[in-house]
C-alpha cells in the first residue's frame with residue numbers, strides 16, 4: 282500500500298491531525314535537501330512536500346519564487362532531486378510528495394519521471410497546472426507505479442467539482458484557502474473557514490488546508506476545520522534563516538498525537 286494511503290488511514294482511525302511542511306529542493310544545495318527531510322521527519326511532520334525549482338511557477342508567491350531562483354542558480358535539476366531523494370529514502374519513513382508544474386515533467390519524459398520517482402520512493406505528486414480533464418496522461422502511469430496524485434480545490438470550485446475530485450484517488454484533498462498565490466497572510470477571512478466546511482461536507486478523503494498559513498496561531502485556528510494543514514512560504518523562509526526552532530513551533534502547533542509508531 283502507498284505510504285500516503287497508509288498514513289491517511291492511521292489519521293482517520295486515530296482521529297489524528299496532520300502537518301505537511303513544504304520546502305524547495307535545492308535551495309541551500311542538495312545536501313540541505315537530505316538534511317531538511319530528516320529534520321522535518323524528526324520534528325513530527327506527517328508527510329513532506331518537496332518543490333521542484335522551475336522558471337515559471339505560476340502559483341508560487343514571492344518567497345517560493347525566490348527560493349526556486351536560488352535553487353536553479355545552485356544548478357538543481359529534477360534528475361538530481363530524484364537521486365537525492367532516493368539516497369535518503371532508506372532512513373526516512375514519512376510519505377514524500379513532489380510538487381511541480383507539468384513543464385519539467387514533460388521535459389524529463391512523463392513515463393521516465395513516474396518510473397524514476399517510484400524507484401526513488403516518492404509517494405505522491407501535486408501538479409497545480411494539471412486539470413482533472415487532462416490528468417490521464419499522468420494518472421494512468423502513476424496508478425501503475427503506486428504514486429498518488431493529490432488534487433487541489435479552490436475557493437471558486439463548485440460543490441459538484443469538489444465532489445468529483447474527492448471521488449478520485451486515495452490520498453487527500455488539498456483545499457486552497459485563499460484566492461491567489463502562495464505566501465504569508467496576516468489573517469484569514471470567514472470565506473476560508475466556510476470553504477473548508479464545504480469541502481469537508483462532501484469529501485470522502487481527508488481535507489488538508491494550505492496557502493497563507495503562516496503562524497502557530499493560524500495552524501491552531503485552521504486545523505479545527507480540516508484534517509491537517511500545509512505550510513510552505515514560512516518553512517522556506519525559516520530554513521533560509523536557519524531558524525529551526527520557528528519551524529518546530531509551527532509543527533508543534535498542530536498538536537499531532539501519534540498513537541502508533543510509523
Ligand SMILES: O=P(O)(O)OC[C@@H](O)[C@@H](O)c1c[nH]c2ccccc12
Pocket residue numbers: 303330332340341345380409462463464465491492493494511512513514515
Ligand atoms: O506558501 P504557503 O502560502 O504556506 O502555501 C503552501 C504552499 O507553499 C505549497 O503547498 C505550494 C508551493 N507551491 C505551490 C503551488 C501550488 C500549490 C501548492 C504549492
